Amino acid sequence: MVERVLGGDRLAVSRLISAVEDGAPEAEPALRALYPHTGRADVVGVTGPAGSGKSTLTNELVREYRKRDRTVGVIAVDPTSAITGGALLGDRVRMLRAYGDAGVFIRSMATRGRVGGLARATRDVVRVLDASGRDVVIIETVGVGQDEVDVARSAYTTLLVNVPGLGDDVQAIKAGILEIADVLVLNKADRDGANELQAQLRHMLSFNKKVEPGEWRIPILRTVATSGEGVAELVDAVDKHHAHLRATGELRTRLRASLEDELIALAQERIAGRIRKLLAGPEYAGMLEAVLRRERDPFSAAAAVLARVCADPAAQG
Amino acid sequence: MIEGTTGAEASAAELGLSAPRIRVIVAKPGLDGHDRGAKVIARALRDAGMEVIYTGLRQTPEMIVEAALQEDADVIGLSILSGAHMAIFPRIMQLLKESGLDDVLVVAGGIVPAEDLPAVKAMGVSAVFGPGASLKDIVDYIQANVDPARRVELG
Numbered sequence: 211m212v213e214r215v216l217g218g219d220r221l222a223v224s225r226l227i228s229a230v231e232d233g234a235p236e237a238e239p240a241l242r243a244l245y246p247h248t249g250r251a252d253v254v255g256v257t258g259p260a261g262s263g264k265s266t267l268t269n270e271l272v273r274e275y276r277k278r279d280r281t282v283g284v285i286a287v288d289p290t291s292a293i294t295g296g297a298l299l300g301d302r303v304r305m306l307r308a309y310g311d312a313g314v315f316i317r318s319m320a321t322r323g324r325v326g327g328l329a330r331a332t333r334d335v336v337r338v339l340d341a342s343g344r345d346v347v348i349i350e351t352v353g354v355g356q357d358e359v360d361v362a363r364s365a366y367t368t369l370l371v372n373v374p375g376l377g378d379d380v381q382a383i384k385a386g387i388l389e390i391a392d393v394l395v396l397n398k399a400d401r402d403g404a405n406e407l408q409a410q411l412r413h414m415l416s417f418n419k420k421v422e423p424g425e426w427r428i429p430i431l432r433t434v435a436t437s438g439e440g441v442a443e444l445v446d447a448v449d450k451h452h453a454h455l456r457a458t459g460e461l462r463t464r465l466r467a468s469l470e471d472e473l474i475a476l477a478q479e480r481i482a483g484r485i486r487k488l489l490a491g492p493e494y495a496g497m498l499e500a501v502l503r504r505e506r507d508p509f510s511a512a513a514a515v516l517a518r519v520c521a522d523p524a525a526q527g
Numbered sequence: 528m529i530e531g532t533t534g535a536e537a538s539a540a541e542l543g544l545s546a547p548r549i550r551v552i553v554a555k556p557g558l559d560g561h562d563r564g565a566k567v568i569a570r571a572l573r574d575a576g577m578e579v580i581y582t583g584l585r586q587t588p589e590m591i592v593e594a595a596l597q598e599d600a601d602v603i604g605l606s607i608l609s610g611a612h613m614a615i616f617p618r619i620m621q622l623l624k625e626s627g628l629d630d631v632l633v634v635a636g637g638i639v640p641a642e643d644l645p646a647v648k649a650m651g652v653s654a655v656f657g658p659g660a661s662l663k664d665i666v667d668y669i670q671a672n673v674d675p676a677r678r679v680e681l682g
Contacts, residue, residue, distance in 0.1 A: 221627050224599040232547040295548070296573035302594060303583035315597055320548070320578045 211236070212243040215342050220315060223342045227317055230334045241334055244341040251283070251340040252452050255365030256350045262371040263397045265301040267435040268350050272314055274438075274445045275346050281313040283339030285332060287351040287361060290320040297321075301350065315339065329360035330475070336364065363390055364468065366461060367451045369444070371395045372411060374403030388414060391428060392451050395444060399432035408432070426454050484519045549577040549673055551602040554591045555584050556619065557611040559637075565606035568636060571662040572604075572669070588615060592622040595631055601673045605652075607637040612647065620651045630674045636660070 214222035229237040256264050256271070268284060275282045286301035297320035317335065321328050332349060339347045351361045370391035375398075394411050396404060411430050421427045429447055433440035455461035488494055494515065500506040553569045555562050562584050569579045580598050582591065595603050603623075607615065612635070623631060636656040639647055647655060653672060656665050 220596055224597055228547075228550075228599040234547075290578075291573065294574045295576040297548075297578045298569055298573045299578060299580045300583075302580060302598075317597055318578075318580050322548070 212240055215240070215244060215338060216247055218343045220312070223315065223338060224317070226338050227335050230338060231319065231322075231331055237334070241337060244337060247341040248337045249340065251336070251344050251347045252367070252448075253336055253340075253365045254346060254348045254448055255361070255363075255368040256348060256371060257352070257361075257368060258371030258373075258395075258397075259376060260352055261376065262373045263435045264350050264352075264371050265303075267369075267371060267395065267397055267433060267441070268301075268348055270433075270435050270438050270441040271348060271445065274441050276311060276313055278445070280345035281343060282315070283336075283342075283344035283347040284314070284316040285335055285339070285347065285349045286316065286318045287328070287332065287349065288318065288320055289352065290322045292323060295323070315342075315344065329364055330472075332361050333364045333472070366455060366464075367392045367448050369393045369395050369448070371397050372407060373398045374401045374407045392426065393444070393447050394428060394430045396430055396432045397435050399440065400434045400437075404432065424458070426451065426460075481516075481519060485515055488515060488519060549602060549669065550598060550600050551577050551579050551604055551669070552582060552591065552595050552598060552600040553579055553604045553606065554582045554586045554594070555606050556586050556588060556591060556615045557607055557609045558585060559606075559608045562606070564608075564637065565604075568604060568606065568662070568665065571666060575666040575670070577602075577669070588618040588622055591619055592626055592628065595623070595628055596626050600631060601677050602632045602634065602669055604669075605633065605635045605637075607635065607639070610638065612637075612639055613643060616647060616652060617650055623651075630677055632669065632673050634665070634669065636665070 211222055211226060215226055226237070226240055228234075230241070254271070256268050258264050265286065268286070272282050272284065286299065288297055288299045288301065290297040299318035299320060301318060302316060317339075319332070319335065336347050336349065349361060349365055368390050370388065370393070372394065373396075394415070396408055396411065398404070408430060415428055415430075418428070431440060431444050431447055433444055435441070452461075455464070489498060497506070497511055497515075501508050501511050551572050553565050553572070555565050566581070569581045573579045580594065580600065582594050586594075591603065591605070594600070603619075605612075605616070605619070616635070620633070623629060623633070633652050634654045634656065635647065635652050639655045639657060644655060654668055656668075
């Protein structure tokens with residue numbers, strides 16, 4: 211599996227992505243083996259409110275990258291219904307032009323209601339695409355909740371897409387996503403209200419911390435995704451941002467911080483899993499009961515369980 | 528007791544990830560003018576808890592099979608009204624085989640005349656749902672016939 215993924219075998223890539231998404235047992239060994247081969251792709255996040263033209267813009271970005279002879283992977287994230295658990299993933303409809311080109315791999319991903327898990331699954335899917343030789347990986351999400359913000363954060367460069375006429379000019383601030391934008395995109399720039407929106411965006415940016423010399427100045431780029439207008443300039447801006455991150459060492463700082471978060475999260479999960487097993491077993495069967503009867507307090511019980519888990523030789527694995 | 532577990536053996540549930548879902552490509556091959564039926568089906572499958580990748584109108588066999596490959600679809604639902612099924616379906620089945628996707632369940636809906644049914648089934652299309660088929664029958668059929676080996680555990 212690992213060799214086939216490294217060789218760019220699309221079926222192997224697709225199957226491994228499913229394993230990652232499903233949390234299947236074969237995913238982790240594969241991800242471990244692939245990890246040394248990751249870190250090459252440029253990761254770009256595209257986020258913004260529903261109807262802002264993210265899919266169409268992503269499609270145009272793909273075209274532009276292909277023109278520049280760079281291979282592209284796309285992860286299109288769409289919400290899972292909280293009621294039925296199903297999802298309707300329709301972004302491919304707007305990415306049809308990419309068909310027939312082995313340099314493009316598009317994968318739709320449902321959020322599946324995983325709190326925090328979405329960002330993690332996305333990060334691992336990025337790694338699979340990265341290891342398979344994609345030069346650029348685009349993550350497209352609806353920028354609404356914290357989860358989506360976390361997903362966007364896993365990109366090196368995050369594009370926040372805005373459009374005129376959505377009615378509420380502070381949607382972006384409300385959702386708290388303006389802070390994570392590296393490039394602001396004013397899409398559907400041929401529409402009425404584009405100039406007003408541009409003025410508003412500029413105004414919002416003016417509230418940000420003053421940009422010191424040598425720091426990244428968030429640009430506002432105007433695009434018309436349906437015609438491809440402004441997309442080449444957008445790709446230039448992404449490349450410029452990437453170069454800036456590398457030149458200033460900020461990329462390294464960011465990656466280091468996110469790896470630190472990842473390590474903590476992974477270790478937490480493992481410890482939590484062990485504790486759950488421990489509490490379900492006979493050794494600690496009485497402990498919860500004792501806490502329930504007020505014969506013992508939860509703090510000392512937690513300390514005892516933690517000491518037991520940390521002392522367990524299996525925990526060293 | 529912890530039975531010598533390593534983190535690698537932690538279950539999907541422990542990792543906060545979700546159970547596998549049936550993934551379905553709903554596609555309209557050929558030159559049909561509308562996709563109302565396909566959209567109804569897509570919605571019904573979604574409501575049954577499946578992840579439906581909708582690809583829209585005027586799909587070539589190559590596009591459909593490529594989408595199934597990249598999306599790791601368990602099922603392909605083909606909706607066709609134009610009467611071109613005898614030209615299009617064999618090509619799709621052949622491409623699936625060539626791509627190593629023989630284990631994908633293929634079902635069809637729309638207008639397929641009764642006299643073509645034996646030939647369509649012989650190509651490997653597992654079921655054909657014509658006008659009047661109930662959404663429940665389609666959902667039940669897919670749930671019962673998707674290859675269980677394709678996913679660890681279908682939710």
